[in-house]
Amino acid sequence: MRIQVDVNEALQDYVADISLREPDLLQELRIRTSELPLALMQISPEQGQFISLLVKATGARRALEVGVFTGYSLLSTALALPEGGSVVALDISEEWSAMARDFAERAGVADRIDLRIGDARTSLDALLLEEGAAGSFDFVFIDADKENYEAYFEAALKLLRTGGLIVVDNVLWHGAVLDETQQDSETTALRAFNAKVRDDKRVDLSVLPYADGLTFAVKR
Numbered sequence: 001m002r003i004q005v006d007v008n009e010a011l012q013d014y015v016a017d018i019s020l021r022e023p024d025l026l027q028e029l030r031i032r033t034s035e036l037p038l039a040l041m042q043i044s045p046e047q048g049q050f051i052s053l054l055v056k057a058t059g060a061r062r063a064l065e066v067g068v069f070t071g072y073s074l075l076s077t078a079l080a081l082p083e084g085g086s087v088v089a090l091d092i093s094e095e096w097s098a099m100a101r102d103f104a105e106r107a108g109v110a111d112r113i114d115l116r117i118g119d120a121r122t123s124l125d126a127l128l129l130e131e132g133a134a135g136s137f138d139f140v141f142i143d144a145d146k147e148n149y150e151a152y153f154e155a156a157l158k159l160l161r162t163g164g165l166i167v168v169d170n171v172l173w174h175g176a177v178l179d180e181t182q183q184d185s186e187t188t189a190l191r192a193f194n195a196k197v198r199d200d201k202r203v204d205l206s207v208l209p210y211a212d213g214l215t216f217a218v219k220r
């Protein structure tokens with residue numbers, strides 16, 4: 001038998017009440033983003049705080065993010081990095097990234113962020129060609145187009161040092177991964193991605209049914 005608390009709205013509010021320490025600027029970014037039509041793409045403040053905690057707990061100095069949107073996870077990462085730390089951030093949208101850039105400047109962490117606009121697969125190929133990049137990253141957060149998760153994961157494995165951590169968002173896709181009537185490209189890609197990572201001996205693995213499902217993979 002598995003013990004699993006029923007995480008209803010009230011319990012989520014309770015968790016926020018006893019743990020959430022959202023910086024004012026992140027709150028402002030979240031409120032501004034909530035006015036956008038695709039606001040649901042943003043991670044929750046609890047998840048942002050969790051990412052910050054992971055960056056600090058792993059002592060990450062060099063981070064990579066695939067999928068920035070307006071910058072909530074990026075800012076959560078950048079603020080958690082130590083002095084001299086940096087994060088390479090990839091997104092295809094100039095418009096949304098502009099907001100991320102603006103808030104990073106206001107938060108005083110713009111100098112830690114290397115924001116690259118373009119298709120992430122192309123940006124990752126270019127990054128891999130840079131001298132010293134392969135094997136140099138400590139932490140990777142993948143949260144872009146689901147159809148390319150496998151490609152992003154492969155690139156992340158090359159870029160990470162041994163012991164580095166990959167966090168992948170949305171792996172349960174609102175539960176659609178279990179619903180065989182859902183055969184859209186995102187759901188099928190996530191099913192294939194999950195099955196592949198399950199058998200991937202290059203990583204230690206854990207999947208948490210938290211938020212929209214998170215995969216944690218540590219490079220062996």
Ligand SMILES: C[S@@+](CC[C@H](N)C(=O)[O-])C[C@H]1O[C@@H](n2cnc3c(N)ncnc32)[C@H](O)[C@@H]1O
Pocket residue numbers: 041042043066067068069070071072073074090091092093096118119120121143144145148
């Ligand atoms: C779910 S959102 C990211 C949310 C973000 N992590 C946050 O905390 O708010 C996904 C992002 O992936 C970007 N994206 C989609 N396809 C992409 C591609 N092929 N290359 C790079 N970025 C892409 C979108 O522009 C969007 O900003």
